[in-house]
Amino acid sequence: MNHLPSPPLHTSTAVDEERMPLWALLAGLLVTGVVTHAVWHFTSSRDETDARIGFEARASQIDIALRERMRDHEQALLGMSTIFAAGVPLDRTRWIAQFELLRLGENQPGFQETGYAPFVTSREKQRHEAAMRKSDYADYAIYPEGERPGYVPIAYLAPAGERQRKTIGFDMAHEPLHRAALETARDKGQPVITRKIILSPESETVKHSGVLMALPIYRRDTAIATVTQRQDAIQGYVFGALRARELIDGLAAGKQDLRVEIFDGAGQHAGDLLYDNLPPRYTSAPTTRFVALSTIALYNGTWSLRVSTLPEFDSAISYSGARVATASALLISLLALTMIWSQLTLRRRAEGMAKRITYDLAQSREQLALALEGSDLALFDWNVGSGEVQLSARWSVMRGGKAEPVRTTLKELETLVPPEDRSNISANIAALLDGRSDRYIVEHRVRRYDGTMIWIASHAKIVERDSMQRPLRLVGTNVDISQRKEMDRIKSEFISTVSHELRTPITALIGALGLLRKGVVGTLPDKATTFLDMAYQNGERLSALVNDILTLEDTSAGRMAFNITSIDLAPFLERAITMNAGLADKKHIRFALDRVTPSMSIRADNDRLMQVITNLLSNAVKFSATDATVRLATEKRGAVARVSVMDHGPGIPHEFRPRIFERFMQADGSSTRSQGGTGLGLAVCKTLIEGMGGQIGYTSEVGSGATGTTFYFDLPLAGDAVASPTI
Numbered sequence: 001m002n003h004l005p006s007p008p009l010h011t012s013t014a015v016d017e018e019r020m021p022l023w024a025l026l027a028g029l030l031v032t033g034v035v036t037h038a039v040w041h042f043t044s045s046r047d048e049t050d051a052r053i054g055f056e057a058r059a060s061q062i063d064i065a066l067r068e069r070m071r072d073h074e075q076a077l078l079g080m081s082t083i084f085a086a087g088v089p090l091d092r093t094r095w096i097a098q099f100e101l102l103r104l105g106e107n108q109p110g111f112q113e114t115g116y117a118p119f120v121t122s123r124e125k126q127r128h129e130a131a132m133r134k135s136d137y138a139d140y141a142i143y144p145e146g147e148r149p150g151y152v153p154i155a156y157l158a159p160a161g162e163r164q165r166k167t168i169g170f171d172m173a174h175e176p177l178h179r180a181a182l183e184t185a186r187d188k189g190q191p192v193i194t195r196k197i198i199l200s201p202e203s204e205t206v207k208h209s210g211v212l213m214a215l216p217i218y219r220r221d222t223a224i225a226t227v228t229q230r231q232d233a234i235q236g237y238v239f240g241a242l243r244a245r246e247l248i249d250g251l252a253a254g255k256q257d258l259r260v261e262i263f264d265g266a267g268q269h270a271g272d273l274l275y276d277n278l279p280p281r282y283t284s285a286p287t288t289r290f291v292a293l294s295t296i297a298l299y300n301g302t303w304s305l306r307v308s309t310l311p312e313f314d315s316a317i318s319y320s321g322a323r324v325a326t327a328s329a330l331l332i333s334l335l336a337l338t339m340i341w342s343q344l345t346l347r348r349r350a351e352g353m354a355k356r357i358t359y360d361l362a363q364s365r366e367q368l369a370l371a372l373e374g375s376d377l378a379l380f381d382w383n384v385g386s387g388e389v390q391l392s393a394r395w396s397v398m399r400g401g402k403a404e405p406v407r408t409t410l411k412e413l414e415t416l417v418p419p420e421d422r423s424n425i426s427a428n429i430a431a432l433l434d435g436r437s438d439r440y441i442v443e444h445r446v447r448r449y450d451g452t453m454i455w456i457a458s459h460a461k462i463v464e465r466d467s468m469q470r471p472l473r474l475v476g477t478n479v480d481i482s483q484r485k486e487m488d489r490i491k492s493e494f495i496s497t498v499s500h501e502l503r504t505p506i507t508a509l510i511g512a513l514g515l516l517r518k519g520v521v522g523t524l525p526d527k528a529t530t531f532l533d534m535a536y537q538n539g540e541r542l543s544a545l546v547n548d549i550l551t552l553e554d555t556s557a558g559r560m561a562f563n564i565t566s567i568d569l570a571p572f573l574e575r576a577i578t579m580n581a582g583l584a585d586k587k588h589i590r591f592a593l594d595r596v597t598p599s600m601s602i603r604a605d606n607d608r609l610m611q612v613i614t615n616l617l618s619n620a621v622k623f624s625a626t627d628a629t630v631r632l633a634t635e636k637r638g639a640v641a642r643v644s645v646m647d648h649g650p651g652i653p654h655e656f657r658p659r660i661f662e663r664f665m666q667a668d669g670s671s672t673r674s675q676g677g678t679g680l681g682l683a684v685c686k687t688l689i690e691g692m693g694g695q696i697g698y699t700s701e702v703g704s705g706a707t708g709t710t711f712y713f714d715l716p717l718a719g720d721a722v723a724s725p726t727i
Helices: 014-084 092-102 125-135 162-167 176-188 227-233 244-249 311-316 320-345 351-375 393-398 410-414 419-433 482-517 526-556 569-579 581-585 606-623 654-659 681-691
Strands: 111-118 156-158 197-203 206-218 234-243 258-264 273-276 291-298 301-309 378-383 388-391 406-409 440-447 453-465 471-480 564-568 590-594 601-605 629-637 640-646 695-700 709-716
Touching (some): 014 092, 014 111, 014 234, 014 291, 014 301, 156 162, 176 206, 206 227, 234 244, 244 273, 406 410, 482 526, 569 606, 569 629, 569 640, 581 590, 581 606, 606 681
Antiparallel strands (some): 197 206, 378 471
């Protein structure tokens, strides 16, 4: 609270003496309300923020776990498909034995059953039915009846049971949703999931929502490089029926205070609901405080994940600190208001009484500081003119001493700060005092009474100025953040150590896989080549993730040095296009240079800049349709050059834009995730561009195929002197 000067003595009429206390009372009530609201807002906002951070972390864990479980099911189908690599005849006994060998019933939650359905032409139908009747099922027949160009009948199912036996012979190609998924899997040569379906019930009263995941099987020793070749070589499909309830229940276990909903598709339509763990006690949708939405692209399908809080979550948020601090502030403010009222209603104000009231007001400020200590804040009040600083008792406790207020000077406080931290403090204080900043926010170390160091976060602002607007008083808070700093250090060291330990074996693994792909051990079967390509691509994705993590950790820890030189933009961008041409060729995408200003140079680190351009081009390719064009452009904007990368994709959803540059963000609703990506690319770009003295941004319009998204960054022109920074 500000110092309150004693009101001047009045010698006019009695009416004036009665009016003045009324106005003072109204003013005091206003100040009391403002102070109480400010204390409540500050402390409750902190509790609310902590709850939101915890919720978002838990929602992200569900998202990641769901993706990993679906990959586990893909691996399960791949495991079942290895039975075809041996080239031995397949029968029901061998299929069930393979299922039991892999223990899919125990290890794959939600896996209702897995089966094999061969592709049978109309000419092969009778021969196929006869062979099945002879080998496994005496009454086998393809159903529903009817002549069709081709059939995909279910031949084998595991585990074995009466319900599975009734399903044998069902033509999956007869059902439109099944047929669409099978044809997509066949043409792409990849696992594919269907849209939402109702799986075969265990009983007449139990219905299960779920999906089918299908993996194409091609005839051995046939070419499958093109769509036409894959259509000609198709032998059949390994598929798994996945029940949504068992598939997701384990992921949401222990989260009774969160509602988890999963919809088939990018929207949230009731008819597309796959899963909802809303407890039966809720007969209608409950109120929710926080909601997290994400779009999951999986196996040529799209799911929408909606995680929201239930009333149990809200009731667990503790506002006890906010209530105590607010009640204390209100009581102290009312005490101060009572004292002001008593002072203004006295007919005579002796000098001694005025001094006493001034002292009481000072005591009230100290009591307010004590109330704030409930939230671990140490209050300080700096008289700029005299250099005197008053600190609450919490300051002594933070330094390992007794709980008692401290009166000292700014110079004495500076001796507690290590020399290497003082320049940053001085610069921020100077910026606040001369008006270049409206707040003082600094983290630095302070020496405790026993000589050890702690980290504190100091926040302050100017609360009183003279008639010339020169600062007179500065009030703020200190809080001990040593534990947070230590946790950040441990996290950084752990991630860095793990990433470095992974880099060497991953590099060796990718190298070995690359040699196998080049044929150093001879020509491999097509089936082995498919698995080898899959392993090589996953290794490259893991290597990219490790490299991105190391880049971000090096910048956070201050280990990233930049070699700033002059770079001619036009040849640099042409070289970047050449280096990334292979990535674009996979989707028949073209790179084009538009509006490239000749002879324009910038100051940047060549290798780091190439890393940024590569990430942006990679993102643009992922979000663009086949045969599209990704364009690059440059533009001079004052003392900086702007480089833009433009795609014609679906745009960035509005709800993800505030977090698009955060780590591990996958904000797109297309199939980008299925094509790879670490979720760190844009975070790395932002860190590197800002480390080279530039800025990065984007423009986007959702659903506008003609506009898409443009990512751009600004870097200083080579004519402007820029120091080589180190993050």
